[in-house]
Amino acid sequence: MNRNKMDPPGFNKNTWFSFSLLIFAVLSLSYLTNGFWGNPPEREVEEEKFIVDLGLTVSAYGQVNNIPPPVLEKIFDLKQESDSAKNLSAFALSQDQLVKSTRVELAQYIEEHSKNPTRFTIHFMVYLIFMAYLFFLMYHSQVSPAKQKLMYLAAIVIFGFGFNANPSPMGPVRDTIALFSNPDDIIHPRLFAILTFLVFVVVANKFICSWVCQLGVLQDLIFRINKAGKGRKVIFSQFKLPFFFTNTIRVAFFIIISAFSTIWAFNLVKWIDPFNVFNPSVISLFGGIFIGLILLASLFVYRPWCHLFCPFGLLSWLLEKFSIFKIKVDYQTCTACNSCSEACPSNVMEAILKGKKTVPDCFSCGTCISECPTDSVTFGKGRRHKLPPGFFTLEN
């Protein structure tokens, strides 16, 4: 894996080759598997132009716009069949309100009818089994760098190509935000999925992000492809962005997507959703450029989408401090050598090790555990040990 002496700086053929091969495999295999067992393309109601003429009857409005009767019932709050014969003008709705309500109710209907409960349950069960295995490995400090990469690959194959990134931890949060404009339409299956994922966070830190999230593991694997090692050169250097910077952008992004949804009923994330790397046929030109940049940035920065944009990343970070199982340091055996914080792909281990008040996202990747020469870092239950006074006075 040594850089060829003739390569220009920043050009490591092997790393670029592995990166390109991985992206090519993800796109092509996702495209193929989507064709075989993916969900059929959903109707894109956000872009539809509805024909609205207040002289039309409700049923005629449904026919010209291809709106199923249950959706009409919800839009117009129809109580009896004869109400369908009423003109649209009989309802206290402006044209804008009618279009907005149609869009939201139709999106809701399509969402509910696109889910296969059996498939959904099987996916959840596989999630649980996979995470239980990783939990066992982490709890017993058995996650080596090689095993880590293998597990990331397995997660990409199973949850990415196999499940077509459905469900993803971010999906239900993204869809719920998209429906902020009509809170009545935030449906129970979606809330159930969000709550289940957040319960995972309360139990075992960001385990769901670390090992199961399709996009999360893809970014992680890309980052590790470009990681320096013994005798191993990389494409430029990797760097750790300050948490204050990344989290400020993430909070701002959350506010912006919520505002777009609430004020204009516009699903902003849909246009740039990097999870579409597992559903490439729906990627637009703009979305493709954004996704490409995120994947490219993953070579140099640890999980850029998670740290800078992901709404689930933000929610789960808020809950992390209540996690029952988390990364801990035993200061009885710690020699303050800093190996763990240097090996950690972000600034989090430094914050944990030095007992800082604000602890950035810990993705429970296990790198700090495997790098500690005295086995002082563990993934364990309960509160973190308090930093003994004067422990880092030497600033080693």
Ligand code: SF4
């Ligand atoms: S924070 Fe990252 S790993 Fe977690 S849900 Fe978002 S994209 Fe996935």
Ligand code: SF4
């Ligand atoms: S502290 Fe860093 S290295 Fe350790 S598990 Fe968390 S993200 Fe990984």
